[in-house]
Amino acid sequence: MRRGIILALGLMLTFSLFSQTKKVVMIVAPSDFRDEELFVTKEVLESKGIEVKVASLEITSIRGMLGKEVVPDLKLADVNVDDFDGIIFVGGIGAKFYWRHPSALKIAQEAFKKKKVIAAICIAPVILANAQILKGKKATVWRSEAGRIKEKGAIYVETSLVRDGNIITASGPQAAEEFGEKIAEALLE
Template sequence: MRKHKSCSIAIIVVVLLLASLVTACASSAPSSAPPTEMPSTTESPQQGQPAEEGAAEEPTPPAAKLALFVIYNQFHETEYGEPRAVLEDAGVIVTVASSSLDAVTGHSGMQVEPDVVLGDVYAADYDAIVFVGGYGYDQDGPEACRVAQEAAAEGKVLAAICIAPITLAKAGVLDGKRATSSVLRSELEAEGAIWTGATVERDGLIITANGPAAARRFGETIVAALEE
């Protein structure tokens, strides 16, 4: 009986040892599952992040050009409207000046409210000065002559159409310059202008035109001069 009990104990011990060995082997066996990837600590660039220091900045767009249109009562609407439209289509900002702030009436009834009084104008504040012709043009206006002289001295684009080139002539800025106009050829030549009779004439920064039929080309020539 005692011998049988000893055998049973021995069997139990052997079973426990075998169980321990099986457990140890299972824990040391290589795993067949793929390794777990660790999250990367390197951040990828994202859209919308600020540019790094030293990166090229976007160029600043050029400032809009400024043009001053000088008109008087009985101005010619085509000589005013078409060049203005051409300039504004090109991004030029137009300001209108006259002898007062009273509404100015064109020869066909169009009314324009001036923005400034011509006597308060300085050519240095603009890139182009444009004199518009018409039946009521003030040929002898001292302020117009002053502004024309300032524009020439400041290297501004200086333009006049129809009868208005007479102002440039009387201001002394057409001396030795090619020019045209609708009338008053002898008056322009008397002030030293070189008469060409062209539809539109450009000599440097001075642009003249002979009347309403030339209005659009007159405006385009002003824009070309401003873009140079």
């Protein structure tokens, strides 16, 4: 009897350790995020069983560059890095808003220190560069912003997607699906 209880508890513990859902937050600009970079990436992650939350400045409907809308789940100010396995910065012209935003930079720095998966697409890798976490790291970005990440010490690679350790960068909307796949792969390792 005792042996059966111990075995059952052991199996329950093992199951709970392996069934923990990974969780990410996708940070989007208050306007003009790139639709595919949010929605395609989110769809890929959710198809892999990863829980996705969306954060922005306010919890009000925001519109992407192509017209699709989203209502964030939480405010940027309420993002607690400890609640997530990964932090994702979505691009689009609106992402410039976060390039020097104190909360965005702090989230990126804290996630880096805690060895979380950190990802950024399109022009959003500039946020990571300004947070000083791309120094000596290989990264990509929307081509027009390559100089900005190189200025901060990144090793720019002209390609659609780069993974350097826990940091994943992609160059734009054409890479959204691959971006989601690579993030899922990193989270599920």
